[in-house]
Amino acid sequence: MSKKQVKGLVILLQLFLIGALFLPAGTIIESSKNQDDATLSVFRMIDRYAGMGFADDARFYMIFACLFPAAIILLLLVLKERKNFQAGILLSAFYATASACFYSAAKTKMVDYATMTILPNIIILISLVSMIMLIWGLFLDPPAEKSAQRKN
Numbered sequence: 001m002s003k004k005q006v007k008g009l010v011i012l013l014q015l016f017l018i019g020a021l022f023l024p025a026g027t028i029i030e031s032s033k034n035q036d037d038a039t040l041s042v043f044r045m046i047d048r049y050a051g052m053g054f055a056d057d058a059r060f061y062m063i064f065a066c067l068f069p070a071a072i073i074l075l076l077l078v079l080k081e082r083k084n085f086q087a088g089i090l091l092s093a094f095y096a097t098a099s100a101c102f103y104s105a106a107k108t109k110m111v112d113y114a115t116m117t118i119l120p121n122i123i124i125l126i127s128l129v130s131m132i133m134l135i136w137g138l139f140l141d142p143p144a145e146k147s148a149q150r151k152n
Helices: 003-020 042-051 055-078 083-109 119-140 144-151
Strands: 024-028 039-041 114-116
Touching: 003 055, 003 083, 003 119, 024 042, 024 119, 039 042, 042 055, 042 083, 055 083, 083 114, 083 119
Parallel strands: none
Antiparallel strands: 024 039, 024 114
């Protein structure tokens, strides 16, 4: 797998993470009348979590969930050499950690309000796979001084 293929795959994974914010991540327990109102998207779950008194935590995760995948895509396209993979690894690790913390806290705090679907687990898994792919891309890209020595 080449560096370009790794970049393309990571960009697709990050686009999935952005799109997953609009998919149903939970189901409201008490609402059995209307199925459309019974599902919780990630944004609605964050809003409900903020309404339970955890506004700072919800705002923090909202920033992570919206900006970090887009920032990883931008950094992969803008930065050169190994810096693009290094910055992507750092942001991806932060995103995976924040997602795992938020979803486990939301599952614990919202146990009497909603049940979680498998989507939060898939979001965490995709962010970890993305981080592993970025690490793989870093290994595929040799350091600058070694590549300059090989040319001579």
